[in-house]
Amino acid sequence: MSDRPVQGLRERKKAKTRALIQKEAVRLFREQGYTATTVEQIAEAAEVAPSTVFRYFPSKEDLVLVEAYPTFLDALREVPREVGPIAAVRAAMAAMVEGRSPEEVAEGVEREKLMLSVPELWAASLENVGRTLRTLQEILAERAGRDVDDPEVRNVTGAITGVTVALWLAWSKDPGMDGPAELDRALAHLESGLPL
Numbered sequence: 001m002s003d004r005p006v007q008g009l010r011e012r013k014k015a016k017t018r019a020l021i022q023k024e025a026v027r028l029f030r031e032q033g034y035t036a037t038t039v040e041q042i043a044e045a046a047e048v049a050p051s052t053v054f055r056y057f058p059s060k061e062d063l064v065l066v067e068a069y070p071t072f073l074d075a076l077r078e079v080p081r082e083v084g085p086i087a088a089v090r091a092a093m094a095a096m097v098e099g100r101s102p103e104e105v106a107e108g109v110e111r112e113k114l115m116l117s118v119p120e121l122w123a124a125s126l127e128n129v130g131r132t133l134r135t136l137q138e139i140l141a142e143r144a145g146r147d148v149d150d151p152e153v154r155n156v157t158g159a160i161t162g163v164t165v166a167l168w169l170a171w172s173k174d175p176g177m178d179g180p181a182e183l184d185r186a187l188a189h190l191e192s193g194l195p196l
Helices: 009-032 039-046 050-056 072-078 085-097 102-117 119-144 151-173 179-191
Strands: none
Touching: 009 039, 009 050, 009 102, 039 050, 072 085, 072 119, 085 119, 085 151, 085 179, 102 119, 102 151, 102 179, 119 151, 151 179
């Protein structure tokens, strides 16, 4: 039996609509280009009104940048505090991808490729990475009972982020890669002290 709360019909319908809008947007971006695709075209493909698209995704960039699944940071907050920082990140990553179908993973990779290849999305993505980095540092500091600006917390956060971004870039160029498994191996290597 799942520990996840049972969603009501309305929440499930909203989640389906949101996922469909995002799926159609990514498909259109791939087929005709990000800049050439309009919100009206996305709305038509998803069979919703343009205002519905904006209700779920306040900007066109959000159609690519907003994750439809529970976020990594939410998953990290759920990992017991006694788990070390890198092991906690590994557990959160595993929880985040657990239960995703191969199609959902492929859609995520497609969004990652768009983020790296479209200048507007790259700029917005960098802002998002900066916010995520700071929040990760705050969570790791709180878990360790340390100040958020503690140099050791900053170093661990930076090492985790560096490994993750390097893998993210490699995965976007090689969609056949098993990104989650490779990231777990990379973080395990970091956790073991980076022996060569």
